[in-house]
Amino acid sequence: MPVTRSEVEARLAQLELPDGGNLVSRDMVRALTIEGADVRFVIEAPSPEMARMMEPLRAAAERAALSLPGVSKATVALTAHAAPPALKLGQHPKGGTSSIRPAGVASILAVASGKGGVGKSTVASNLAVALARAGRRVGLLDADIHGPSQPRMMGVSARPTSPDGQRITPLAAHGVVLMSIGLMLDPAKSVIWRGPMLMGALQQMLTQVDWGALDVLIVDLPPGTGDVQLTLSQRARPDGAIIVSTPQDVALLDARKAMDMFTTLDVPMLGMIENMSYFQCPDCGHEAHIFGHGGVRAEAEKLGLALLAALPIDLETRLAGDAGRPVAAGEGAVAQAYAGLAARLVRDGYA
Numbered sequence: 001m002p003v004t005r006s007e008v009e010a011r012l013a014q015l016e017l018p019d020g021g022n023l024v025s026r027d028m029v030r031a032l033t034i035e036g037a038d039v040r041f042v043i044e045a046p047s048p049e050m051a052r053m054m055e056p057l058r059a060a061a062e063r064a065a066l067s068l069p070g071v072s073k074a075t076v077a078l079t080a081h082a083a084p085p086a087l088k089l090g091q092h093p094k095g096g097t098s099s100i101r102p103a104g105v106a107s108i109l110a111v112a113s114g115k116g117g118v119g120k121s122t123v124a125s126n127l128a129v130a131l132a133r134a135g136r137r138v139g140l141l142d143a144d145i146h147g148p149s150q151p152r153m154m155g156v157s158a159r160p161t162s163p164d165g166q167r168i169t170p171l172a173a174h175g176v177v178l179m180s181i182g183l184m185l186d187p188a189k190s191v192i193w194r195g196p197m198l199m200g201a202l203q204q205m206l207t208q209v210d211w212g213a214l215d216v217l218i219v220d221l222p223p224g225t226g227d228v229q230l231t232l233s234q235r236a237r238p239d240g241a242i243i244v245s246t247p248q249d250v251a252l253l254d255a256r257k258a259m260d261m262f263t264t265l266d267v268p269m270l271g272m273i274e275n276m277s278y279f280q281c282p283d284c285g286h287e288a289h290i291f292g293h294g295g296v297r298a299e300a301e302k303l304g305l306a307l308l309a310a311l312p313i314d315l316e317t318r319l320a321g322d323a324g325r326p327v328a329a330g331e332g333a334v335a336q337a338y339a340g341l342a343a344r345l346v347r348d349g350y351a
């Protein structure tokens, strides 16, 4: 029988490091590959100096792998972080149920949706910009790990730096401190992360980013009701959730599930936003209700929630988002709607 991954890891966990822990508990084993009786992996040292001292450990790891039944060949290579060390994203979450709420952040607001593509990220970026324009200290965390869009919407492409490989210095745009998992990843590579790694990445985004003192941190969540929502709700204890939906029945159906999840997890529901509520003809002023009419308002009323805003389908909103300059940074009716929403959240003590 071929050896299993966990058997190799269990054997490697017996190799103690001189400064404490072992290869597995210190998260140093990379690219473990098992092909029949052939085992290969890389030991990643924290620095080139350390790597040079770790040759005996590398040889011991190779011997350890070879000692396992079913292994006839073991190849172990040593690598080191380049200096300054790069941050590893997507680590397994640590610390069980402890809080991952950043210390200097007064309020955390989750922007969520049931369905993808309803404009959640657009609302999150514009709300962040409107709050910053209102004089608040605002952070924006793009936790939509499967489809991070905030870097594009906020017009930033630089990669955040990590001077020591531990802390991450966030970026800033339009008066908002910004961090997105999309800024740490190669855009050409797709992100396929399992639940525990997603939660680890969220934890890193909250605990390793130097957010500083903020009045409010807006978290742009992935659509739906998955691991990221659960971890954020349980371990960062958001002060409120805002649900974005289009008036369509199908979007509302999913929005209900998302609201149900927040209620179950004791996250206060601040209200709903109807996006793509109507289209106003620029020539004649006629309002066309492309995705139906008033669906979100009716749903909010039924649930005893506030309808925080009804935002039109607006070409400027789309173009501004694509150009990296959110519509709320300018003037006009939609910018005013976002300013009104921001003022309301400040008034109610949420931002």
Ligand SMILES: Nc1ncnc2c1ncn2[C@@H]1O[C@H](COP(=O)(O)OP(=O)(O)OP(=O)(O)O)[C@@H](O)[C@H]1O
Binding pocket: 113, 115, 116, 117, 118, 119, 120, 121, 122, 123, 144, 147, 149, 222, 223, 275, 276, 311, 312, 313, 314, 315, 317, 318, 319, 321, 322
């Ligand atoms: N009110 C609006 N008027 C016109 N276009 C809009 C509006 N809101 C969002 N959009 C556009 O719709 C597209 C999807 O929006 P967005 O990325 O914000 O949705 P999302 O719900 O965050 O999607 P996902 O969950 O897939 O990330 C974008 O191109 C955006 O510019």
